[in-house]
Amino acid sequence: MTKEYYVSTPSAFLYLLDNKKCEVTDELLYGTKLISEQDKTEELMLVKTDYGYSGWIEGDKIKHKEHSNNTKKYIIIQNCLHFLLRYPPQTANYNE
Numbered sequence: 001m002t003k004e005y006y007v008s009t010p011s012a013f014l015y016l017l018d019n020k021k022c023e024v025t026d027e028l029l030y031g032t033k034l035i036s037e038q039d040k041t042e043e044l045m046l047v048k049t050d051y052g053y054s055g056w057i058e059g060d061k062i063k064h065k066e067h068s069n070n071t072k073k074y075i076i077i078q079n080c081l082h083f084l085l086r087y088p089p090q091t092a093n094y095n096e
Helices: 067-069 081-086
Strands: 004-007 009-013 026-028 033-036 046-050 056-060 062-064
Touching: 004 067, 009 046, 026 056, 062 067
Parallel strands: none
Antiparallel strands: 004 033, 004 062, 009 026, 009 056, 033 046, 046 056
């Protein structure tokens, strides 16, 4: 049975083999969706990304998808209007 997971840390490495000393094939960012046939363990587990990469990831860097519904999500919006008013874009005259 296929289980869905997501990366729960800012980044996590995807290893070619089930050994942390082997080649890193990809660096996954927070929220990347993963699919696995295995149950979650603290050891390395075989996963596949949405975009087709397969590899081994540390089990403590991922969470099961059903846990993602309980987490709060925030979007931080930085108002930059003050910056634009203070430093207006320069107009270039390309006809000279």
